[in-house]
Amino acid sequence: MTPGPLTFLARRYLKSRRKHRGVGAPLLSLLGLAVGVLTLNAVLAVMNGFQLTFIESLLELSSSHLRWTPSDGQPSADQGALIGRQAGVRAVVPSTEGQTLITAAGNRRGAVLRGFPSDALARDKGLAAHLALNPGFKGARGLPARGEVLLGIELARGLGVIPGDHVELTALSGASFSLLKPHLVDMTVKGTFSTGYYEIDAGWVVANLDDAREAFAGPSDFFYAVKLDDGNADRVLADRLAALMNRPRAEFTTWRDYNTAFFGALRTEKAVMMVLVGLIFFVVGVNIYFGQKRAVAEHREDLALWAAVGVRPHRLRGVFALEGLIVGVGAAALGTVVGLAVAWGFGSLDLLSSDAFYLPALPARVLPHEVVLVGLACIAASTGAAWLASAGVTRIPVAEVLRSE
C-alpha cells in the first residue's frame, strides 16, 4: 500500500532530523521506553511466577476452589457425586482439616492434620501434582491407610523421624470445651511428602480420612474439597450448587472468601510495582513531548504555508504524532523481545541456591495479556506525548508567520 501524504511528510521530516541533528533524542527516547517495557515484563514475570506458584499450591493443596461443609458433618456419597457431575467441576474429594500436637523421640510440633481418603490422589490430579510423595517405608507410596500418616518433609526432619517410625498424635475428645480430654494416638510414619511450600512441608500431617474423622476432627471440620476448571467460576458454581442441592448458601465457601486479604495484598503489590516501573514511561513521555514541541517550532513556516494552501492544521498534527508512534512501537517491540528473553532466563537458569531459598529455580510466568498491556501502555505514552506536543500546530498564527518574512 502506498503511504499517504502525511506519512510521506512525516518520514521526510524524520529523515531530515536524523541527517541534521543525528538520531540522539528519538533513539534515547526509544531506548528509555524499551528499558521500561523490558523491566516491566521481566519483573511482572517473576512476580507472576512467585504469586501463581504460591496461589496454585495453596488452592490445590490447602483451600481448593470451593468447599462444601455439610452442617451435619456427615459425608454424603450421593451429594458428592452430584457435585462431581456438574459442568466445570474437575475433582471432588471429601476431606478434614484440624490441628494436632505430634510427638516423636521427645520432640513436639504443632501441626495441621489433613484427612484424605486413600484414593484422593487418583480423584484429584491437581492434588497429586502438588503433593510429591517421597519413597516411604520399604518403598511404599500412596496416601496413608488407617493407622498411618504422611509427614511433611520438614516436619519429619524437625521431629527426627524416618518412614517406619512411630509418632504420637494428640487428639481431643469431649462434648464441650470444659469436658475436653486429650488422648494420644499412635501412628506409623508411612512416608514423607514435599510441596515446595515450606509452611506446608513443615506443618502438615496427612492421615487417612476415617482416622481423622474418628479421632481428630469435629463435625465442622469435615468438608468436600471441590476443584474447578476455571477458578474464577467459584461463586457462580457455589450459588448453583446451593440451589441444586437445596442447601444453605452459607455451607459453600470459595477460595476468595478465605484468602481475600492475602490475594488482595498480592494484587496491591503487583499494582504498585507496575506504577513504579511505569513511571519510566512518564519520564520518557515528557522527553518526547518537549522534543516534538521543538520540532513544531522549527517547522513553523512550513506549517503556516500548509495552512495557507488549504491543509487543515488538525491533519498536520498527525505528521508530528507519527514520530511518537514510531518510537513507541519500536520501543515496545525491542523491550518485549528482550524482556521475554530475560524472563525466560530467570525461569531456566539456576540463579538461586535451593539451600538458602527453598526454591529449585526462580519462578517466572509470562502472562500474554500483561505483555500486550505493557506494550500498549508504552505506545500510548509515546504517541500521546507526541500528539499533545503537536497541539501547537493548530495554534500557529498563519498570517503573522507569513508576514514576518
Next chain:
Amino acid sequence: MNHPIALEFRGVSKTFGATEEPVVLFEGLDWSLGTGQSVAVVGESGAGKTTLLHLAATLERPDAGEVLVDGRPTAGLDERELSGLRTRSLGLVFQFHFLLKEFTVVENVALPSWLAGVSKKESWDRARRLVSLVGLEKRSQHYPHQLSGGERQRVALARALVNDPALLLADEPTGNLDVRHARAVQDLLLGLVATEGKTLLLVTHDQEFARRTGQALRLEAGRLVPL
C-alpha cells in the same frame, strides 16, 4: 466589458495594533475584482497591502464587512470550509518563497495537490507539467538550497498553480529578485492571466511591474485609487 466578480470587499474595516494606539488600515472598503482581470496594488510600507492580500486569502478576517470569493461570503465559513476554499480557489505567492527545504522541486509543487486529495500519480504529473511551464524541468529533482532566488520564486509560482486556482494572490513576488529574474517571474504571472484566464491580485512596490497589469491601483489611507 463586464466580468463576473472573482473577489469582492464589501464595507471591509480592519484595524491593527494595541487598543490605545490602533492603526486603522481600512474603513468601509468597497472594491471588487472581475474574473480574468489582473490588478496591481502599490503603496507605501505599512499602508496595508499585505493585509489586503491576507484578507483576500481568508488568512485574516475583517473587523467589519465581508470578503466574497467567487461570489461566496467567507465570513460564516468554518476552518474546514476555509481550507477547502483556499485549496480549490486560491493560489498564493509570497515575497519569500516558503519552499520546504526537505523536499525536491517537484515534491514542493506536488504536495499541495496530494494533500488536497488528488492521487499521488496525478499530483506528480501536474507538478512536472508546471515545473516545465516555469522552465525548471531540469531542476525538478533539486532541493531549494540548490536553486537561485528567481528559480525558487518560479517554483513557488508553480506550487500556487498546482490546484488550478481561478484567483492568484501574489505578495511582492519579485521583491527579492534581480531585474532579470524579476522580469521572468512577471512574464510568467501575466502570461497566466492572458493564456489561462486566471485572475491576478498583485501587491508590489515595483510601479513598472504594476503598470504592466490590467489595472494599477495605489492604496492610500485605506482607499484604492488609480495609480
